[in-house]
Amino acid sequence: MTDTKQIKAVARERVGKGAARAVRRQGQVPAVIYGAGQPATPVALDFNETKRLIFAGHFLTSIFEIDLDGEKTRVIPRDYQLDPVKDTPVHVDFLRVTKDATISVEVPVHFINQAASPGIKAGGTINIVHHAIELIVPADAIPEAIEVDVTGLEIGASIHLTDVKLPAGARAATNERDFTVATIVAPAKLDTEAAVEAAGAETTAE
Numbered sequence: 001m002t003d004t005k006q007i008k009a010v011a012r013e014r015v016g017k018g019a020a021r022a023v024r025r026q027g028q029v030p031a032v033i034y035g036a037g038q039p040a041t042p043v044a045l046d047f048n049e050t051k052r053l054i055f056a057g058h059f060l061t062s063i064f065e066i067d068l069d070g071e072k073t074r075v076i077p078r079d080y081q082l083d084p085v086k087d088t089p090v091h092v093d094f095l096r097v098t099k100d101a102t103i104s105v106e107v108p109v110h111f112i113n114q115a116a117s118p119g120i121k122a123g124g125t126i127n128i129v130h131h132a133i134e135l136i137v138p139a140d141a142i143p144e145a146i147e148v149d150v151t152g153l154e155i156g157a158s159i160h161l162t163d164v165k166l167p168a169g170a171r172a173a174t175n176e177r178d179f180t181v182a183t184i185v186a187p188a189k190l191d192t193e194a195a196v197e198a199a200g201a202e203t204t205a206e
Contacts, residue, residue, distance in 0.1 A: 009043040036096035101139040106132040110145045119155035119184040134173040143167040
């Protein structure tokens, strides 16, 4: 079950670019809480706390309880913006999460048992096509990662969505075809040697 993290906020009376800049000058980060059929609520967060939470990892897959003047609201971050120069938070969007809600969320993919892959042991590498997969999951059961087992995979093998065991209660959000998640590719040296051999075979044939 997903742990609920706590974060404090204060109300913002004014919105717009000028108001947002004023909030940042006060050492805060402007944010908005929306969803669940309720009006959007502009708030301000502590700058240092927000920066710490974002760079701690799993920010967009964590459930938070925002304390706004004693009134608590369960949310999940939907987006955040960073200053392009300073790499510091400048805005955060939160979605209200109601009881028993099911939400879509991008979950990172982790590849396990690489030592048990003959292709990787032979010098091959994992070419990752999708670093994350969008899932539909219960809000209280967001997985930290999707584990993909590469045991027994040879060079040239492909891992498709249907090959991935999804966490309990989760399903893929996409209705697209069975897309490729990753492939085991040959070392660059082998690719070059294969290309030279192919070129030589064509020359001989001519």
